[in-house]
Amino acid sequence: MNLDGLDAEDGTAPTSHHLGPLTPLRRWLGVAFLSLAYMLNYVDRQMLPVLIEPIRRDIHLSDTQIGLLSGTLFAIFYTVMSIPIAAVADRVRRATVVSAACFGWSLFTGLSGMVGSFAQLAGARIAVAVGEAGGLSPSLSIVSDYFPPRLRARAVGILTAFAPLGVLIGALGGGLIAQAYGWRMAFIIPALFGMVLAPAIYFLVAEPVRGVSDNARPAPPTRSSFASVAKLFVRYPSLGLAALSGGICSVITNAAMGWTPALMMRGYGATLGDVAFYYGPVVGIGLMGGALLGGWLVSALLGRSVRAFMLVPAAAMLLCTPLFAIALTASHWPTMLALLFLPAMMMSATIPPIVAYALEVAPPNARSMTSALLMVVVNLIGIGMGPLLVGMVSDLFRPVGGDDSIRMAMLATLLPTMMLAATILYLASRHITRDRARVSSDWR
DSSP, rough: OOOTTTTTTOOSSOOBSSSSSHHHHHHHHHHHHHHHHHHHHHHHHOOOOHHHHHHHHHHHHHHHHHHHHIHHHHHHHHHHHHHHHHHTTTTTTHHHHHHHHHHHHHHHHHTTTTTTTHHHHHHHHHHHHHHHHHTTHHHHHHHHHSHHHHHHHHHHHHHHHHHHHHHHHHHHHHHHHHHHHHHHHHHHHHHHHHHHHHHHOOOOOSOTTTTTOOTTTTOSOOOOHHHHHHHHHHHHHHHHHHHHHHHHHHHHHHHHHHHHHHHIEEEOOOOOHHHIIIIIHHHHHHHHHHHHHHHHHHHHHHHOOTTHHHHHHHHHHHHHHHHHHHHHOOOSHHHHHHHHHEEEEEEEEHHHHHHHHHHSSOOOGGGGHHHHHHHHHHHHHHHHHHHHHHHHHHHHHHHHHGHHHHHHHHHHHHHHHHHHHHHHHHHHTTHHHHHHHHHHHHOO
């Protein structure tokens, strides 16, 4: 690929719209702050599953209501708002969008600790979802302009690896704070960090010139519309199938990670302290390692075959299926958590390659919109259906399963879903070579 004007080794763009020349230090500083924002995003998301038992007892929630709070309500508003926010991000300074979003979701995370009913908590979580809709897509767009295509999967893997770090901090920190000061304070403290991080993102994240890392792919003269970007998912079957498989993989991850803390406490008799000390570190490190591994493997294997974008996550799902079944049939929660480490890695290894492929297909002036559309599918299916599906099935199984109904629901719903995801990812891989040739003629 022609990399004129780009450092062939580190992908350093020569200029930016903010802070002057985009040096390697400024590029990695930008990645660091965007990653911290994404981490805080998941600190907030993970605290709700960890704290759900004391919240449930305090404001009297059913498992279906828990599923709505953890998944469907969040997913609907997250996905609805991500499109207009992405459209704005493709036209203005993207770091400003991320900064404003970080401040907004942090404010309403804090307000989540001040509610007294299901309706109030639902309202706060909806507002959090609207804020978080402005975080990831502009961040991915910025990172894609920091790095050349061959390094993007690794860069995306680094960014997305901070989500599991957020899971770890949310579980460990949220549990410890809740034990010491109550569940309400567990929402308020991280909100303060987010409101401090937001201005740092505004002032310190450099804005790269759009498409600067794709000199061989000049941007079209006009801005891409929502309709034109949506057509990419039809024109390139590999992209459409990748989005669908990403949604199914997200069902698995969100349902598994969202319900495991409740399974530990309700099914195994673990305490909130047990969840804080052990669930967060074990699962968080597993998820983080998986995100890094997925991005690294794709970057390493792309020289052999471009199908690696889809075959790596397909293999991860195939391996995850038996490992997850073994973990959930363990007799004691410490054994279950130890066995859950590898399935967590496999789940987290799926999304970075899918996101990197979407950024590879997208035109430079529409990467926020393309990644937003991808995340609409991923989150609407994954967050919207995953926790709610397990919660509804758990309520159905409760008359016969009692406190074991969560385990029964997770096994009944997630194992076949893993096999479905692997199948669709394999089908997507079969279209990649032809679709990449179309991309070359369309955008290069």
